[in-house]
Amino acid sequence: MLEIKNLCVSLEEEDKRILKGVNLTVEAGKVHAIMGPNGSGKSTLSYVLSGREGYEVTDGSARLLDEDILDMEPEERAAAGLFLAFQYPVEIPGVGNMTFLRTAVNAQRKSRGQQEMSATDFLKEVRSEAKALKIDADMLKRPVNVGFSGGEKKRNEILQMAMLEPKMCILDETDSGLDVDAMKLVAEGVNALRSNDRGFLVITHYQRLLDHIKPDVVHIMADGRIVKTGGPELALEVENNGYSDILAEVA
Amino acid sequence: MSLAQTKEKATKERLTSMELPLKGWSASARSDAYDRLMGMGLPVRRDEYWKYTRPDAFTSADVPRAAVQEDNDAPIFDALDCHKLVFVDGIYSEEFSDGLSIDGVTLELLSSTSDVDIHWAKSLYGSLEKKGQKPVARPLAAFNSAFAQEGILMHVKKTPPKPISLHYVRESDVSDVMLHHVVKIDEGASITILESGDVAARCNMAIEAEIEKDGQLNHVRAQGRDHERNALTHIFAQLEEQSQFKSFCLTMNGVLTRNETVIEMRGDDGMAHVAGASVGDGDFHHDDTVFITHDALRGESRQVFKKVLRNGATGVFQGKILVKPDAQKTDGYQISQSLLLDDDSQFLAKPELEIYADDVACSHGSTSGAIDEEALFYLRSRGVPAEEATNLLTLAFLAEALEEVENQEISDVLNAHLEGCLKRGC
Ligand SMILES: Nc1ncnc2c1ncn2[C@@H]1O[C@H](COP(=O)(O)OP(=O)(O)OP(=O)(O)O)[C@@H](O)[C@H]1O
Numbered sequence: 001m002l003e004i005k006n007l008c009v010s011l012e013e014e015d016k017r018i019l020k021g022v023n024l025t026v027e028a029g030k031v032h033a034i035m036g037p038n039g040s041g042k043s044t045l046s047y048v049l050s051g052r053e054g055y056e057v058t059d060g061s062a063r064l065l066d067e068d069i070l071d072m073e074p075e076e077r078a079a080a081g082l083f084l085a086f087q088y089p090v091e092i093p094g095v096g097n098m099t100f101l102r103t104a105v106n107a108q109r110k111s112r113g114q115q116e117m118s119a120t121d122f123l124k125e126v127r128s129e130a131k132a133l134k135i136d137a138d139m140l141k142r143p144v145n146v147g148f149s150g151g152e153k154k155r156n157e158i159l160q161m162a163m164l165e166p167k168m169c170i171l172d173e174t175d176s177g178l179d180v181d182a183m184k185l186v187a188e189g190v191n192a193l194r195s196n197d198r199g200f201l202v203i204t205h206y207q208r209l210l211d212h213i214k215p216d217v218v219h220i221m222a223d224g225r226i227v228k229t230g231g232p233e234l235a236l237e238v239e240n241n242g243y244s245d246i247l248a249e250v251a
Numbered sequence: 252m253s254l255a256q257t258k259e260k261a262t263k264e265r266l267t268s269m270e271l272p273l274k275g276w277s278a279s280a281r282s283d284a285y286d287r288l289m290g291m292g293l294p295v296r297r298d299e300y301w302k303y304t305r306p307d308a309f310t311s312a313d314v315p316r317a318a319v320q321e322d323n324d325a326p327i328f329d330a331l332d333c334h335k336l337v338f339v340d341g342i343y344s345e346e347f348s349d350g351l352s353i354d355g356v357t358l359e360l361l362s363s364t365s366d367v368d369i370h371w372a373k374s375l376y377g378s379l380e381k382k383g384q385k386p387v388a389r390p391l392a393a394f395n396s397a398f399a400q401e402g403i404l405m406h407v408k409k410t411p412p413k414p415i416s417l418h419y420v421r422e423s424d425v426s427d428v429m430l431h432h433v434v435k436i437d438e439g440a441s442i443t444i445l446e447s448g449d450v451a452a453r454c455n456m457a458i459e460a461e462i463e464k465d466g467q468l469n470h471v472r473a474q475g476r477d478h479e480r481n482a483l484t485h486i487f488a489q490l491e492e493q494s495q496f497k498s499f500c501l502t503m504n505g506v507l508t509r510n511e512t513v514i515e516m517r518g519d520d521g522m523a524h525v526a527g528a529s530v531g532d533g534d535f536h537h538d539d540t541v542f543i544t545h546d547a548l549r550g551e552s553r554q555v556f557k558k559v560l561r562n563g564a565t566g567v568f569q570g571k572i573l574v575k576p577d578a579q580k581t582d583g584y585q586i587s588q589s590l591l592l593d594d595d596s597q598f599l600a601k602p603e604l605e606i607y608a609d610d611v612a613c614s615h616g617s618t619s620g621a622i623d624e625e626a627l628f629y630l631r632s633r634g635v636p637a638e639e640a641t642n643l644l645t646l647a648f649l650a651e652a653l654e655e656v657e658n659q660e661i662s663d664v665l666n667a668h669l670e671g672c673l674k675r676g677c
């Protein structure tokens with residue numbers, strides 16, 4: 001599904017290396033988790049994969065469903081099936097959440113040569129997905145993320161994911177800022193999308209999320225590299241002992 | 252030669268070949284206006300009020316040629332139920348119009364009343380323009396009062412059943428049109444006036460509106476999309492007690508546009524809202540010049556102007572709120588903002604407050620900004636192509652100005668028009 005090889009990334013503006021050779025493969029149907037200390041490069045990895053400006057790929061490759069994505073525009077990557085739930089969802093004053101969702105859904109359909117979704121079908125689907133995530137009608141009407149609480153923003157990310165049905169979902173700290181109940185809702189939303197032809201990369205600091213979204217593989221990222229890979233037990237180890245043992249072990 | 256001498260000479264030269272239409276009731280107003288114009292002289296670049304916009308295209312003897320642009324769209328306000336009056340290159344078209352009769356309103360053509368010596372419009376025509384010459388000279392408005400070829404004289408006695416839509420078609424590359432409308436709104440009556448179309452290769456339009464107690468004027472204008480046309484407009488509005496004036500203008504394209512709005516809040520508790528949204532590309536130069544004078548208690552005024560500029564387009568905003576000593580409890584608000592889609596475009600803003608009363612609340616703000624890259628990336632990451640995402644953000648930016656249009660049907664039409672134009676690249 002997603003194959004990252006020796007990915008090296010520096011900042012465009014300053015001469016600073018952030019990713020120093022990331023290797024990672026997420027298979028279809030699997031959930032991979034990435035944990036790692038603050039500043040280790042997790043968000044940078046997710047941004048580089050989704051095509052944000054400001055980074056320079058100095059080496060390595062990233063392929064989604066056997067296509068090189070690093071040369072694609074962000075919208076092309078999205079159309080190819082990539083989705084990033086942002087660590088910090090962006091507020092867009094003046095653009096209604098519904099308009100935003102419909103535009104996105106239809107743009108992706110169009111780029112895949114599918115027909116646009118009819119207004120009624122769209123409404124029906126948004127309503128039912130929103131209901132599952134306990135997003136009320138008022139939030140759908142408001143401008144994108146404007147005035148949303150931290151938790152509401154995260155739920156809105158999952159709503160977008162549910163509507164867009166991507167192949168490869170990257171969730172960057174979607175659990176941060178969520179209360180216990182909201183976390184369950186979000187996890188249910190994610191689990192509902194789990195399927196044999198979809199991959200997940202879940203970036204998190206906490207075991208709690210992984211209690212609900214059971215990962216198949218857990219990676220530890222430190223200083224721009226994946227330094228350790230293991231099963232779900234690796235997350236528990238981090239939860240109990242922090243990173244020092246692991247980092248000492250690989251140093 | 253001094254500036255005054257140069258101006259006088261140039262103005263004389265410009266006017267020698269023009270004939271003043273001195274007939275009937277408007278003759279004295281026209282010759283007064285002519286004298287005012289000669290006294291002020293046509294504007295030149297060195298005039299402070301024309302610092303950001305070259306007046307040459309409006310003053311030259313030759314009409315700047317403007318190719319008529321093919322436009323297959325129906326006139327924008329045809330989507331609404333309106334009483335439509337159509338002008339083709341400034342000439343009233345009986346064929347395309349709904350006629351000069353509508354309940355509650357007397358409608359007459361300026362040209363058709365030239366034989367009579369007594370007319371209700373006599374006390375109004377040129378008089379608000381004349382008042383509006385102080386403290387800032389507006390010679391091109393006097394030019395219009397003196398030489399206007401046509402116009403609608405509208406006496407609103409009762410609220411008409413539907414909006415009056417003035418649609419201006421242009422067919423000539425060199426048409427040079429001056430229209431002068433007079434609107435008198437009686438106590439408690441209200442009217443919606445819509446204007447649309449390209450008017451002429453060069454136009455100089457004026458509206459004088461007197462709004463009596465509790466009267467209302469809603470004005471919405473969608474300026475034509477021709478790329479090369481030159482448009483100058485003036486609105487002079489005088490507001491009596493508890494009356495309301497709302498004006499919104501949408502401008503897309505046009506090589507040169509200057510819209511001046513001059514409002515006098517004369518009666519207590521009046522309300523004046525002026526707003527504009529414009530989108531321009533390349534040669535586009537768009538100037539909104541607003542002057543609101545508060546001369547009564549508890550007046551509320553509001554100016555909201557938004558401009559989207561790209562490929563070297565220029566936007567200008569000169570907005571002034573003048574609060575006279577007795578205009579206590581005035582509430583004045585003014586905002587002008589531009590969205591610059593590239594580094595070549597520029598926005599020149601001159602917001603001014605001049606306040607002589609001590610118990611007022613006035614605020615103004617002006618900003619220029621680029622597109623929000625974070626928002627753009629967020630949209631693109633959801634699969635929205637860059638151009639479409641930019642359009643969405645552009646519409647979002649303009650939304651605050653469009654929201655000034657209260658009537659939902661009209662604002663829907665404007666939004667759809669704007670969206671369509673953006674999609675097609677204007
Ligand atoms: N645009 C930027 N300018 C300067 N430094 C940057 C920029 N983007 C990332 N960095 C730096 O790169 C490093 C990795 O940042 P990143 O956001 O990827 O970390 P993270 O692993 O997601 O951390 P966290 O767990 O706190 O979210 C940090 O040291 C950060 O300061």
Ligand SMILES: [Mg+2]
Pocket residue numbers: 042043044087172173
């Ligand atoms: Mg991060």
